[in-house]
Amino acid sequence: MNQKKVIMLFGPPGAGKGTQAELLSAKLNLHYIESSKIIESNIMEAKEGDFVEIGGQKYSLTKEKELWANGILNTPEVVTFWFDKKIRELAKEGKNLVTTGIARTLYEAKKITPLLKELYGAENIIVVLIKLSLKESVFRNSNRRLCELMRHPILYAKETEGLTICPLDGSKLVKRAGLDDPEKIPVRYKQYEERTVPVLQYFKEDGLIIEEVKGEQSVADVFEDILKVIK
DSSP states (O other): OOSOOEEEEEOSTTSOHHHHHHHHHHHHTOEEEEHHHHHHHHHTTOOTTOEEEETTEEEEHHHHHHHHHTTOOOOHHHHHHHHHHHHHHHHHTTOOEEEESSOOSHHHHHHHHHHHHHHHOGGGEEEEEEEOOHHHHHHHHHHOEEETTTOOEEOOOTTTTTOOBOTTTOOBEEOOTTTTSTTTHHHHHHHIIIIIHHHHHHHHHTTOEEEEEESSSOHHHHHHHHHHHHO
16 A cells, blocks of 8 residues: 555444444555553553653553553543654654544544644545444443453454354453453443543544445445545
């Protein structure tokens, strides 16, 4: 793929953003940036007193870890700092991108969007919204498991219900403790509605292309719909 391209996937928890991003990455030779992995890599080993300093202000990493565990979006200034660094690195390497979870708040959108436009061009940025109801979000997330090694999501189905080992890398299948608890998912969904949905309105006003697809379909059908709208 010679032309610059950024595909930004949006949707509530459980919409299948990660699965679709992996498929797009393989199909279109895009580098997948997953906000969850960037955040987790910076906070999961955090100990009391650890911090990141941004613009002269210190932000506690254990506080960020606590927010994450409770389904609350992390501090926008902190995640923007991490995203900015990662995007610049990949653009310098000439990588085209597919992203999930960038950006989740208006603050992040207003900082990251100009950067993406500068590095890739506004005409090369496509936003795809995968729509999903709260009921389906709760069901999918409360039944979702990840592989311990590579963090592959294993979709819940009759065929996968009895699996204990990831068929892709052989590691144990685990649930994300706390984050995917049934009582936490409505909190995350509300965070999405209150803090992330306004980002989409900002994108529209900023002239970015936004395409919508139905998330309550099979993975294959959602993928086919995404390919149609991005082409």
